[in-house]
Amino acid sequence: MEFCCKEFKVGKCEGEKLVDGETLPLVLEPREANKSELESLLLALNNNKEWFEEMIIKNSAVLLRGFDVNKAEDFNDIVETFGWEDIRYVGPAPRTHIYKRVWTANEGPLSEFIYYHHEMVLIKEYPKKVILFCEIPPPEGGETPFVPSFRVTERMVEEFPEEVKEMEEKGLKYSFTAPSNSDTTSMRGRGWEDAFGTSDPNEAEKRARGLGMDIEWLPNGGLKTILGPRNLTKVFEGRKGRRMWFNTVVGMHGKEISSATMADGTEIPDNVVKRCGEIIEEESIQFKWQKGDVLFLDNYALLHGRRPSLPPRKVLVATTK
Numbered sequence: 001m002e003f004c005c006k007e008f009k010v011g012k013c014e015g016e017k018l019v020d021g022e023t024l025p026l027v028l029e030p031r032e033a034n035k036s037e038l039e040s041l042l043l044a045l046n047n048n049k050e051w052f053e054e055m056i057i058k059n060s061a062v063l064l065r066g067f068d069v070n071k072a073e074d075f076n077d078i079v080e081t082f083g084w085e086d087i088r089y090v091g092p093a094p095r096t097h098i099y100k101r102v103w104t105a106n107e108g109p110l111s112e113f114i115y116y117h118h119e120m121v122l123i124k125e126y127p128k129k130v131i132l133f134c135e136i137p138p139p140e141g142g143e144t145p146f147v148p149s150f151r152v153t154e155r156m157v158e159e160f161p162e163e164v165k166e167m168e169e170k171g172l173k174y175s176f177t178a179p180s181n182s183d184t185t186s187m188r189g190r191g192w193e194d195a196f197g198t199s200d201p202n203e204a205e206k207r208a209r210g211l212g213m214d215i216e217w218l219p220n221g222g223l224k225t226i227l228g229p230r231n232l233t234k235v236f237e238g239r240k241g242r243r244m245w246f247n248t249v250v251g252m253h254g255k256e257i258s259s260a261t262m263a264d265g266t267e268i269p270d271n272v273v274k275r276c277g278e279i280i281e282e283e284s285i286q287f288k289w290q291k292g293d294v295l296f297l298d299n300y301a302l303l304h305g306r307r308p309s310l311p312p313r314k315v316l317v318a319t320t321k
């Protein structure tokens with residue numbers, strides 16, 4: 001599908017890449033200098049909803065740049081224009097609700113790298129889109145890099161065909177330990193009470209089962225979640241039959257508070273995990289945030305992360321079906 005929309009013009013951004021014939025991200029800017037105000041943007045989006053969603057699927061990432069988007073309320077108006085159903089975040093990252101459908105992104109220390117992942121990849125119901133808004137760009141670092149997931153699968157199959165086949169056939173199993181109360185000094189410090197929205201252990205167990213998790217209670221009041229079997233890759237409708245690397249093996253394998261194995265308990269070889277991490281980094285797309293940027297990511301097609309940065313940095317997020 002060719003780009004065709006009279007209300008936007010195509011721009012460029014530092015770090016963009018051409019992947020399988022498509023530019024990531026597709027940068028959309030105001031067609032005219034006097035059309036940058038929020039009201040014009042909302043009208044343009046409302047008039048081109050179907051086309052815009054097609055662009056997200058086609059290019060996997062769409063960046064709105066150069067518009068007057070200044071605060072959480074503006075960002076929420078953009079999200080709500082499309083009518084996409086909201087999906088509540090479930091995961092280890094500490095986050096704060098800001099306004100209606102808008103939350104902070106991971107509030108873990110800015111000095112830490114948040115590893116590449118598909119949002120809520122381990123949960124039965126995960127978002128189709130992750131939408132990010134840069135209210136305060138960091139003075140240094142703090143990029144939100146993303147990775148075309150199918151490229152990771154292609155390269156892993158080329159380099160480790162037998163290992164990929166075994167993981168695909170057996171499936172994967174993960175474990176993760178969560179404290180009772182949230183610890184914002186850790187990028188994975190969200191407590192189970194916040195994650196499950198209850199302080200009642202029985203209710204937490206019920207909600208965990210509904211999300212496809214088994215749990216074990218720990219003596220310190222924390223819990224261990226066990227998830228599996230889970231797929232190594234997935235193919236989603238409308239995305240050229242590509243096999244997405246829809247897992248979090250590299251991010252969870254061999255960590256202090258998490259693990260990743262094959263579903264029958266077979267260990268995943270360290271060299272396979274290490275090389276996968278290298279491939280993911282090699283395929284990554286980096287771009288620097290500018291104030292007012294709104295980035296739409298196809299969560300089915302892209303892994304994303306966060307580079308360490310100097311403060312201040314304020315990026316807000318909404319997740320939708």
